[in-house]
Amino acid sequence: MSGVRHHLSWRGQDVELLCDRRGDELSVRRGDELIEASIVSEGERLVVRLAGGQVGGVVHLSREHVVVSYAGRTWALHRSHDGGAVSAAVEVGGGDIEAPMTGTVLDVLCAQGDEIEAGAPLVVVEAMKMEHRLVSPGAAKVMSVDVSAGQLVDIGQVLVRLELR
Amino acid sequence: MIQRVLVANRGEIACRIIRTLRALGKDACAIYSDVDEDAPHVRLADDARPIGRAPAADSYLNVVKVVTAACDMGCDAVHPGYGFLSESAAFAEACTAAGLVFIGPPPDAIRRMGDKAEARRVAEKAGVSPVPGYGGPDDDATLALEARRIGYPLLVKAAMGGGGKGMRKVGCEAELEGAIAAARREAQGAFGDSRLMLERYIHPSRHIEVQILADTHGQVASVLERECSLQRRHQKVVEECPSPAVDEGLRARLSDAAVKLAKAVDYVGAGTIELLVEEDGSFWFLEMNTRLQVEHGVTEMVTGEDLVQWQIAIAEGARLADGLPEVLAPRGWAVEARVYAENPESGFLPQVGHLDRLALPGGPGVRVDCGVREGQEVTRHYDPLLMKIVAGGRDREHARGRLVAALRDLHVIGPATNIAYLIDVLEGDAFREGKTFTHTLETSGVPVAPDEIPQAVLALAALSLTKRGPDGLGREDGLDRWSPYDRLGDFRLVPPEGAS
Known part of the structure; x- marks a missing residue:
């Protein structure tokens, strides 16, 4: 099969697409999977007809991503420009508790060395005037607490490091 | 007659109020904080004034700044919207003291119903049992x-x-x-x-509320109920009018209680009496909201009335009898979904960021009250409500289907949203069967992110990568967002040589 190869990745998985477009017919091969699509519209909304019916969405292309909005969700596919293997975004270890958004730490409910159970409250973060309680994803030991009450934190900032048991 | 109104709010509700003012031929003035200088409500308004820094306490909640802005722009009235200063008796008094008509209830009614303990006493005296x-x-x-x-x-x-x-x-x-x-x-x-x-905690129960309108001549009218049982952390998610649990008998009893309560505080304007309704039809007074509600659009869809227009007419001294039908029966059904910048898959945390793309749905029976635009920054300073989608139809299932289709045709690329969650709620058995209770969403499980990419997404991604734009590239980040070549969608002109 001929076509243009696009190297993408999603959550660390390689998504390699071989795309062949002839007029309004588009075939997309991903590994053993073959998707045959008829192009219905290429306006602001892209619409294609697949075997299961017609689907539509909006796609935003940036240098780094192909972001597809479809059925209420967005899918950010990372683009690789060198055509080689894609280095996925650094995966955060399961034991790091990150600030889910920019806000203020209201309270720290754990201390270094604590042995905690799944669901144990760790940190309370306030954002948009609502309090959000971050809990442990599993039984764990608290390796370090990297914030204190009153501190402003950025989205993604590591608040607490855990070693999951 | 009111000529020029300050809309003391932002976001979708400010835009919605400005539209009614425009329809009435009245001037609409806006206020904005530093981060809202280019926001949709400012663009829509006839005049606008900056009133301070982004935190609401320095801008939209600052009574002196808001009243001063209204006077500066030559307004003769103020509409507070919902949230911010809408339930501040002190703000209502400050408006009156500055010679501005406050489009809302008298300060005394705001104060008494705003204090929930006092509101319970008012209800008891009026013969409506509080929770x-x-x-x-x-x-x-x-x-x-x-x-x-x-x-x-x-x-x-x-x-x-x-x-x-x-x-x-x-x-x-x-x-x-x-x-x-x-x-x-x-x-x-x-x-x-x-x-x-x-x-x-009354369980199981439905959250059902009665919309009322009261004029300055002592008449109070009930304008149907809304059901808002589908809540998460006490925030409404999906609302509808009428309620699938309310028959004519119950509607009459709910209306009667609401009218009694409004009369007990000499209410004027639009207000909402919130009740908890049990399966056997017994109900308890929860609270009264002395303002326009977020979800007022479903009432408008099934009555054909414009509640903001009524608020203004009442402030001008109009009588309800001159225009409002004596008996309001629901015409068809309407359902609303609130679209928030929040991530359902990480505990519904509010999301911020740049709105890269925004494509809104439309069509028969679909109303979009949107407070954001493409290219705007969604900040952490205000409520994460981006817009409300209301769909109406001849019956509940018709409205539900239209709302699901509209949500599937709504595209927000930027901060994460709850759109997929809303679709799941509307497609779920509880909503389809009208078995909606205040605990329904809290006990229906945690949304999880899919771990596979659907074929539809791969096909759409592939199409965008092979799309034939004038540059052969489609829309890349870095193109001028406001360039006409970038805004024509399917119909494109060929840009001259050298144009980006």
């Missing part, structure tokens, strides 16, 4: 004693609260102390008043 609970001196020891009397589970609520802020469900005595502390902090932060009250 069993306690509203009085609120030191921790007294609350603990009263909690034991009421029994668990119960709710700790901010006495001056609303919108779910400063509210906590308490399952057992061990949780009480922590819940009181958290609710006090939230109440102080959100309302500047940390007083709390207690209510029995």
Whole structure:
């Protein structure tokens, strides 16, 4: 099969697409999977007809991503420009508790060395005037607490490091 | 007659009020904080003034700045919208003192119904039972004693609260102390008043509210009920009008209670009486909101009335009898979904960021009240509500289908949103069967992110990568967002040589 190869990745998985477009017919091969699509519209909304019916969405292309909005969700596919293997975004270890958004730490409910159970409250973060309680994803030991009450934190900032048991 | 109105708000509700003002031929003036200089409500308005920094306390909540801006722009009236200063008696008084008509109820009614403990007493006197609970001196020891009397589970609520802020469900005595502390902090932060009250957690129950309109001549009309049982952390998610649980008999009893309550506080304007309704049709007074509600659009869809227009007409002295039908029966059905910048898959945390793309749905029976635009930054300073989609139809299923289709045709690329979650709720058995209770969403499981990419997404991604734009590239980041070549969609002109 001929076509243009696009190297993408999603959550660390390689998504390699071989795309062949002839007029309004588009075939997309991903590994053993073959998707045959008829192009219905290429306006602001892209619409294609697949075997299961017609689907539509909006796609935003940036240098780094192909972001597809479809059925209420967005899918950010990372683009690789060198055509080689894609280095996925650094995966955060399961034991790091990150600030889910920019806000203020209201309270720290754990201390270094604590042995905690799944669901144990760790940190309370306030954002948009609502309090959000971050809990442990599993039984764990608290390796370090990297914030204190009153501190402003950025989205993604590591608040607490855990070693999951 | 009112000529020029300051809309003392932002976002979708400011835009919605400005549209009615425009339809009435009245001038609409806006205010904006630093981060809102280019926001949709400012663009829509005839005139606008900056009023301070992004935090609401420095801008939209600052009475002096808001009143000064209204006077500066030569306004003769103020519409507060919902949230911000809409339930501030002090703001209503400041407007009146500055010679501005406050488009809302009298300060005394705002004050009495805003204090939830006082509202309970008003309801009792009017013969409408409040939810069993306690509203009085609120030191921790007294609350603990009263909690034991009421029994668990119960709710700790901010006495001056609303919108779910400063509210906590308490399952057992061990949780009480922590819940009181958290609710006090939230109440102080959100309302500047940390007083709390207690209510029995009535279960199972539906949240049903009655829209009322009251004129300055003593007439009060009930304008149907809305059901808003589908809530998450006490924030409404999906609302509808009428309620699938209300028949004509119950509607008459709910309306009668609402009208009595409004009369008990000499209410004027648009207001909402919130009730908890049990399966056997018995109901309890929850609270009264002395303002326009977020979800007023579903009422407008099935009555054909414009509630903002009525608020203004009432402020001008109009009589309800001159225009409002004596008996309002629902015409068809309407359902609303609230679209928030929040991530359902990470505990519904509010999301911020640049709105790269925004494509809105439309079509018969679909109303979009949107407060954001493509290219705008969604900040952490304000409520994460981006827009409301209301769909109406000949019956409930017709409206539901239209709303699902509209949500599937709504595209927001930027901050994460709850759109997929809304679709799941509307497609779920509980909503389809009308079995909606206040606990339904809390107990329906945690949304999880898909772990596979659907074929549709791969096909759309592939199409965008092979799309034949004038540059052969489609829309790349870095193109001029406002370039006409970039805005024509399917129909494109070929840009001259060298154009980006």
